[in-house]
Amino acid sequence: MTRQERTPFKQDSGAAPSAVVVSLPNAGRSYKNIKQALADLPEITSSIENKTGWKFDLAHVGFEVVTAQQLQRRCLEDVTRRTGIPSTMPQSFLARSVGDVLLAAYHRSVVALYLPSERKIVINEERLRGLSQDAVKSTLHHELTHAAQHQRYPRFLEGIDRLAREQSIYGKHGGDLPVEERNQRFESSSERLHARMSLLEGQAMALQKMYDREAGLHSEIKMGPVEVALGLTSMLIPGGIAKITQYITGQALFERIHALGIKEVNSLFKDPRSVDLLFGRGRQGQKAA
């Protein structure tokens, strides 16, 4: 049975206490770690605002604790809403079964995900058990950074959805295009998709690391490259290790650009084509561009 609770938190500026609504699936559980972490949301959001220079509106983000199975379903629904394609899984029965197994394994290992179409952070109940409050706070920082990216640069995320749609179309159908051209377009949209995801993940990972250090958190969980490299879109493309390499570089590059200043980071989000060039897959990617 799902219940909704308002988790209160103190405002930084001494204003009246506010609250965030969180949906909890199991009436019998206390969810102590998530409630404690949610009570620290003002600290987490002000960390994101300070590091990005962006105004972040927490009132437009929902929180829900769900089962791993629900998380999987909600994630697929989110991708469907964003891309207009019913499923990102391959069409054949066998490939679909393999894909489902991989997806289930992936979602069991994920603590939380930001779903752009719902503007909500869904938290995996099965992964929540036994996690420390520090780990939950660190994870929330990562996912809220994605929510902040969405609020500040919605078009950048729309561009990613467009590329995921293109990639899926060329990967499965491609209309009456010759096979070679279809493969080329598939590769191109896939490369650009992963370059842009590297920026989103690179920023979320880098800021999470800074927050962990500043707040003295001992988090046993790290989200980021793994979250994406094993994610929905990349699962269909061979070369998982190569993708992980790309995300490692993405994070290192983001840290260097972040050190230059907020203006420099913003320029990346305003010019996705430069992201394709800078965060693409190494020299190979640059040559292709």
Add this chain to the structure above:
Amino acid sequence: MHDYLNAAEALFEVRQRYVERFGPLHPIVAELDPELLYVVLEMALEDGLAVDVESIEEALNEVDDRLALFKELCQ
């Protein structure tokens, strides 16, 4: 990986399997974040291929070139 102990045990186990199959870990791989290291080693074992250290090294070496390119683009 629900707590420190389980995470450490799982990583130790996958490291051991990797070393038995492919030999000692390259320092650049050993220094990865533990969660990332776990997945990289798992994937390498599943694919039956040792981690491609060269491409990780090359990618990290490219960060300076890319930063220089970014500065050029900003001008």
